[in-house]
Amino acid sequence: MPPLAGLQSGSGSKAAEQFVIPPEIRKLYEGELAIFKAQQEAGAGLVADEALREFQRDYQNRETQMGPQGLPTSYQLCRDFFVRARPGQPYRLFPEKDFIVSFEDFLEFITDANSPVSSLALGYTLTEGFIYNVNSSDAPGALLLTTQDGPSFGFRAASMIRRGNELTMLLSLAEQPDLQVMAALESELGQELDVRPEKQALLENQKLRREKYGDNRVVAIEGADLLPSLAAVRFDLKNRVFAGRCFLRDMGDRWNTETDVLASFSGEIAEDHPGFQNMVGRLDTYSTVWEMAKTLTLLPAYLDAKVMLIKTEKRETRIAKLPLSKRREIERAPMSHRKQFRNISAIRVIRSKSDTVSGRTFSPPQFQIAVDGFWRALKDPDQTGKDAEGLPVTGRTWVRAHVRHKDRPAPSEIKTIYVKASLSDARRRIEEYRRRMAKQPDAIVPEPLDVVYPAPTATSMSGQSRSGMHGAYVYIMRCQAHLEHLYKVGFTDRDPEIRARELSSTTATPSPFEVVRAWPVTEGLAAERAAHAALSAVRHSATREFFQTAFSDLQLVVETAIRPWLLQAP
Structure with missing residues (x-):
């Protein structure tokens, strides 16, 4: 069903009469739209939940204007954070739990010789269907992680959700760029978007986006020589493999996006396409990001170990400050979606300046890059496909690869992460x-x-x-x-x-x-x-x-x- 916003009821023509919306469907849609608008204003205002809400807003706007074919590359992974009452209805975030922790304290916990961290089964302790928003209380780039063959990144926040055997993360990072990366990004500035015909509305909206987000540019984190970037990752916890990766850089009016999820390209390219293989190769160079994501699978163990230190903090949302006209738009949403305050579970650790984890090294849990196949989205989101083990799954199906990574088997060596002080x-x-x-x-x-x-x-x-x-x-x-x-x-x-x-x-x-x-x-x-x-x-x-x-x-x-x-x- 197309979005209700794009339809007219009883407009006079025979064609229009075919699309008269039944009152019960209209009522359902308007209720879901009220929830969508309420969720946009009811976040904690921290890095993790703001990133999710930006994607929620983008997906909703694109589908309203261009239909499902207009959704961006990131959708193939980040859709796991959203649920819809039925196809065509507004995107709704799963329930959220918000945390504030010191990333440095988390690193100390997992690198301590006496740390109880050992089993990846802890990933299953995350309540299924709940989003865990974890924000770092440390300054961006206070500690940077790097590998022997990868660039340096700092951790800002992460959102995590488990759905069955799959754990999906959206990481907010602080990237320390080298000169080659900066030169490559700057060389692309000012280029017009190259989009498929069904996404032409993106070009029409580009002026509006620039008015809101600024001109096309390499965005930097305020007060730091670091770039804000995002990484989306889906883990198969059962088979201990990456099921998909996506890396995004903030370019002001757009995201510079790379992914190894072939379904993102709507069947326009084959798995052996040189452009796709080159993109997968570039993703491999961000080894620090993927090793950091593996490390974050241990966050449940950290939260469990620090449970006695957790204090509840209240944080006001934007709901309380909405004008009356905006409040009326969301009054049909249940109160659970119209929270004026959010409870934040905070672990505030006071550390001495001489007490630092910089200089330590560690090896994260082992996941391999899946090389035996990839997910393909089905045209009908309600259609049933099969996963890698032949079990039924809705909206997508697993396609066994023939040539993907043919000459590039998944690396088997254990990576070492270096913790660098700012x-x-x-x-x-x-x-x-x-x-x-x-x-x-x-x-x-x-x-x-x-x-x-x-x-x-x-x-x-x-x-x-x-x-x-x-x-x-x-x-x-x-x-x-x-x-x-x-x-x-x-x-x-x-x-x-x-x-x-x-x-x-x-x-x-x-x-x-x-x-x-x-x-x-x-x-x-x-x-x-x-x-x-x-x-x-x-x-x-x-x-x-x-x-x-x-x-x-x-x-x-x-x-x-x-x-x-x-x-x-x-």
């Missing part, structure tokens, strides 16, 4: 120390820290400036193309991110250097020499600053060796 605290300590030193007579003070973008050309350093005697960083860097567990340890009296880009541009490495850890110190050269001496047994080459050992051992040795020069928080 450099903002180290930068703050250096700046404070330099201000104090600048007040002393005859003190040689290095130039202020350069901005992170763009990277400047390398400059020579000599004398006391070279020794970093008035504030410097001892760093650990890695390069994805190098041997496993091979790291560079050195010092710089400028921003470590700038030093990493200089090394990337002046060496012959096929992939860039990345800062894994950095400490602010009073004397850079002295601290570096102490670190190198302590690491002499694992030095890769006598003439180069590379060391080969497990990261957890490396960072412990370095931190111990440079302790006399460490700058503590003022």
Whole structure:
């Protein structure tokens, strides 16, 4: 049934008379529309639930204007968060439970040697048909996660829902982009949308979207050199595989979207299409995101372990501030959808500045990328298909693959996640120390820290400036193309991110250097020499600053060796 908003009742023509809406159907639709409008205003106003409501609004608008064929790529995964009374009715969110946690505390929990986390069966403890919105109380990018072969991302929020054996997540992330990613995104700015004929309404609405969201641009998180991005993931808990992945970057008036769900392309391309295979390959490069998603399957264990620390906080929704005209639009919705306040289950953990999980590593639960088939949506959403095991499922069917990933089998090695501290605290300590030193007579003070973008050309350093005697960083860097567990340890009296880009541009490495850890110190050269001496047994080459050992051992040795020069928080 098409959306009621697109139909007219008794308009005079014979064609129109065929579409007279029975009163009971109209009443049902108007009731569902009131629920939709109420849900749009009744969220907690946090990152997780706001992302869901943006998708709910987008799906509803697209289907009203263009029908089901106008739905976006993300729909194939994110539809799991919504339910409809019948086809054509407005999208309704499943019931929600809201949480606020410290992501750093969650990481400490799962990396602790005595952590009880062990079984993925905990995913089944999530109440089926309920959305769990989990928001981080930490600043965006306070901690960044990275893998040996992937970029760095911070965690902002996640929405999770279990439906049978499937667990679907929508992650809100803070991406630390490298120069190649930024260049690629900026090169696409201003390009017109290339859409299928049935989606032409998107072009007509583009002006309105730009008025609301701004021009086409690379959006950044306010106050951080990080990009807001989303990732949708569906897990098959029973078979421990990914059932689908989707990655989205905020480009102002649109989402830059990549997916490995073939059904998103409405049968226009085959599974062996080069464009589709290239997209799947790009998704694989975001290994940090998929490893983070695996890690988040352990959130139920964390919430269970911290149950005695949970406090209920009330948060006002937008319902209470709606004008009378808007309240009348939602008065038919049940009170359960018109909440003026939401109860938030908050775990507020006060941590000392010296108590940090940065520098730790861990391996998340193991899920494989499914390579034996893919989901295909059925034309009739009420039609019954079959899953991978031949069991009935509504609205889609499992198609066994013949060539997908034919030459790219799912990786079997266990990934290691590195927990990186944000450099903002180290930068703050250096700046404070330099201000104090600048007040002393005859003190040689290095130039202020350069901005992170763009990277400047390398400059020579000599004398006391070279020794970093008035504030410097001892760093650990890695390069994805190098041997496993091979790291560079050195010092710089400028921003470590700038030093990493200089090394990337002046060496012959096929992939860039990345800062894994950095400490602010009073004397850079002295601290570096102490670190190198302590690491002499694992030095890769006598003439180069590379060391080969497990990261957890490396960072412990370095931190111990440079302790006399460490700058503590003022």
